[in-house]
Amino acid sequence: MKISDVQTLAMSTPWRDLTFVKVTTDEGLVGWGECRLPNRTADLLAYLNSAKRRHILGSDPFRIEDIVTRMFRDDFVRAGVVASCGIGTVEMACWDIIGKACGQPVYRLLGGQVRDRIKAYANGWYTVERSPEEFHAAARKVVERGYRGLKLDPFGAGWYELETAERRLAVGIVEAVRDAVGPDVEIMIEMHGRFNPKQAIMIAAELE
Template identity: 30%
Template sequence: MKIAEARVIVTCPDRNFVTLKIVTDEGVYGVGDATLNGRELAVAAYLTEHVVPQLTGRDPARIEDIWQYLYKGAYWRRGPVTMTAIAAVDTALWDIKGKVAGLPVYQLLGGRSRDGVTVYGHANADSIESVLSEIADYVKLGYRAVRVQTGIPGLESTYGVSKDRMFYEPADAAVPTENVWSTAHYLDHVPRVFARVREEFGPTLQLLHDVHHRLTPIEAARLGKSLEPYHLTWMEDPVPAELQEGFRLIRQHTTTPIAVGEVFSSIWDCQQLITEQLIDYIRTTVVHAGGITHLRRIFDLANLYHVRSGSHGATDLSPVCMAAALHLDLSIPNFGLQEYMRHTETTDAVFPHGYRFEGGYLHPGEEPGLGIDIDEDLAARYPYRAASLPVNRLQDGTMHSW
């Protein structure tokens, strides 16, 4: 069996996705997600111009060799564009391998380590009272874990809070919109949010919160300390992770667990954080961290240091990535949580899939391969639409992490 062709499919069924479809000379095909939010066409071009021409004629069963070829052979290694492109190839090849074997991919990864994948939903609203209602809706649906975000009094808009409660999409304009940020307002508000949530829902519901890189280490330490009475499962992305030593300072001052990594693209981005036990959950993803092959390496390293998985799973990852993530989540011993933001009906129609939500868990399905496909005819009805992520400024106009 040889790779006969590979096609890059760009579509926008309510938001932009890039998908790689690899087809063998025996007609077996696999799909991989190549979506990089706000930079989708950069990955599409990288695949089309540099990767696809190198795949034709290769043996699709040699997943590790092809991964090393695309990584080491490029010379300009790592980075989100390169690693997202490699991930698309790797994921599609695992899909093919499962179909050839007649087994779901999780069986090829060692079989089940659990019966289902615990996922968390996003409760977001402009006020505390409104977010309590959103949390209650998730609890009724059977969710055991909920991420809580609210608007901040005194600020016009806040990342993580949307007008559409079910399908949050931050890439909201062709030219980036601008948010205005105040750390003082934020640090004052967030502990009051979680005090009310615990009062309303008791001690057992798993609660999470995304800081989204907006604090300094000592500010994050202060936030973590103030949230300790409310026993969060994690405080996500408290600071920009370029300076990984900053996490040491946070650790010195709070026992609130820390999650980070959705913007990481390789094991080297998180090696220090894991081996020095500066985090509790690693949130790297199949699509942005080099595919199933490389993400499993990250999780294996994390397992040695009591760090659990908590993979990113927002709507800027296509159902192809979600399907791949579930197979990996089901198989690894150190699974923690999986983010799950539901896609729209239009997106689900373009990407028919076998995974399902039931009783607070996602189940990947038993179809051979990943159990996911793309309807190319339907995808062609939804052309690419330019959409950028917003930017963030302080009240005095200074650019700030968001």
């Protein structure tokens, strides 16, 4: 079995652009992968188009490590975030093909079932004005839909270090969300790796 075609599809949403990859084999099996790379969708599509010719077409989808290694190592520059995102998308599509070829769900090929239920958490629910009041109202709507966990980024465009007022606003937003959802709902706070260690420790201490 060989990969005979790779197609990319980009879909815009109010929150983020989504990228899908359709990998087709010469035996007619199709696998799908997807990813999201905020503000870099055009770069991702260009990379996948180049990698399609250089590394993917003609490959055996069962030889995932071979494909990944070539995509990661065999270009002129070291793989960065765009390439890593593209690699993960293609790998996902290959696993989809393998599962279909074997007549098995992919989770079984990756080690099997561990539990009967998996918790879901809400993300992308806070596309509102960055204020404690707006986050409070939005968070309440989330738990009313039945979610018992939610993730948020209260830091806006903050990077590396925050001014005191910005840090207090972020903490105030988290406090408002906790007040809205009560003590039993899990809250996950996303920093996106943007802060230096000192600032991250300071923020974590204030959030405690």
